[in-house]
Amino acid sequence: MEISGKTKVCGIIGDPVDHSLSPVMHNAAFTELKLDFIYVAFPVKREELQVAMTGIRCLKVHGLNVTMPHKIAVITHLDDTDPTALFIGAVNTILNKQGRLVGFNTDGMGAIRALKKNGIDLKRKKVLLLGAGGAAKAIACSLIKEVNELTILNRTPAKAKQLAQYLIRAGNNKISGTILSAETFQCALQDTDLLINATSVGMHPDTNQNLIDLRSLRSDLCVMDLVYNPVETKLVRAARSKGAKVVSGIEMLIYQGAASFEIWTNTSAPIDIMKQAVLRKLSESGAI
Ligand code: ATR
Numbered sequence: 001m002e003i004s005g006k007t008k009v010c011g012i013i014g015d016p017v018d019h020s021l022s023p024v025m026h027n028a029a030f031t032e033l034k035l036d037f038i039y040v041a042f043p044v045k046r047e048e049l050q051v052a053m054t055g056i057r058c059l060k061v062h063g064l065n066v067t068m069p070h071k072i073a074v075i076t077h078l079d080d081t082d083p084t085a086l087f088i089g090a091v092n093t094i095l096n097k098q099g100r101l102v103g104f105n106t107d108g109m110g111a112i113r114a115l116k117k118n119g120i121d122l123k124r125k126k127v128l129l130l131g132a133g134g135a136a137k138a139i140a141c142s143l144i145k146e147v148n149e150l151t152i153l154n155r156t157p158a159k160a161k162q163l164a165q166y167l168i169r170a171g172n173n174k175i176s177g178t179i180l181s182a183e184t185f186q187c188a189l190q191d192t193d194l195l196i197n198a199t200s201v202g203m204h205p206d207t208n209q210n211l212i213d214l215r216s217l218r219s220d221l222c223v224m225d226l227v228y229n230p231v232e233t234k235l236v237r238a239a240r241s242k243g244a245k246v247v248s249g250i251e252m253l254i255y256q257g258a259a260s261f262e263i264w265t266n267t268s269a270p271i272d273i274m275k276q277a278v279l280r281k282l283s284e285s286g287a288i
Helices: 022-032 046-058 073-077 083-088 107-117 134-143 157-169 182-189 234-241 249-265 271-284
Strands: 008-014 037-043 063-066 093-097 100-104 126-130 149-154 175-179 194-197 222-225 245-247
Touching: 008 022, 008 046, 022 037, 022 249, 022 271, 046 073, 046 093, 046 100, 063 249, 073 100, 083 107, 083 134, 093 249, 107 134, 107 222, 107 249, 126 134, 126 182, 134 149, 134 157, 149 157, 149 182, 157 175, 222 234, 234 245, 249 271
Parallel strands: 008 037, 008 063, 126 149, 126 194, 149 175, 194 222, 222 245
Antiparallel strands: 063 093, 093 100
16 A cells, blocks of 8 residues: 555554554455554553543544553543443544544444354343453443353452343343352352453463363353463463363453454455464464
8 A cells, every 4th residue: 555645543552562463464354355454563651541532633543452551541532422331431442533533442342243253042041240340331231131140250249240230220120240269150150151351360471370160161151352462361262171162361351452444445345365464473473
């Protein structure tokens, strides 16, 4: 692609961003569809957010992804935020709409699409969600429109209860939230169809850290792990070895990226191209 005076700039802000997979993923998609867009990584420290956002406006950056540590703080720098992203309390995507910065959170739709595209039917299913942080909230808000029953377990029980109560107030039944312990996990797992790890446990560098008794996984379960570094987490490996259907964090990364891409370009994302680019990059870096 030739970069011209009209090329639209998208990017990611965060600290660190030098290992982000988003630039290769989005640039591969722009190239594939011959869109006059480019995607770059902007390293922005916590204390630089305000000036960075002024710069984004002045430089007419078209679209942004937002990662740690800015996902929460960035909301106060936007002109408008999607109501679900406001509830989640975190924005991972920004669209510059003729000078107005609008925030979204694509984690929930990314997870649902990743599950469905991997052949997991959500209708009438019972889901056990581990975690009640930003990613878990995003997923719970999207999942609840599809599934029959949702149990949320979290190390800090107040957060699980608060999330469950919000979803119940929004008109959903069959939701509970409580502490994550060996007992609550075993009890909830018994009639679970889909288990989702939305905690950061298992993430590099603590890849041996374990949240649950992996021996209790079963072949009739579907298991999704949002952790994508490493690609094969301990949970994913154990689930696979039990014969369970598995959706890895890479799938979720790609589909949340695809949702951002579609917000910026108004064009269907070329999923396979994005996936190939990410897997190539991971393979080059020795992660797979
Ligand atoms: P994200 O935006 O990725 O969801 P987050 O909002 O910080 O990140 O949430 C991290 C989640 O992982 C939380 O549910 C957290 O549990 P707490 O709410 O109790 O903090 C969970 N988590 C992180 N480390 C954990 C650990 N060692 N054991 C159990 N849960 C853990």
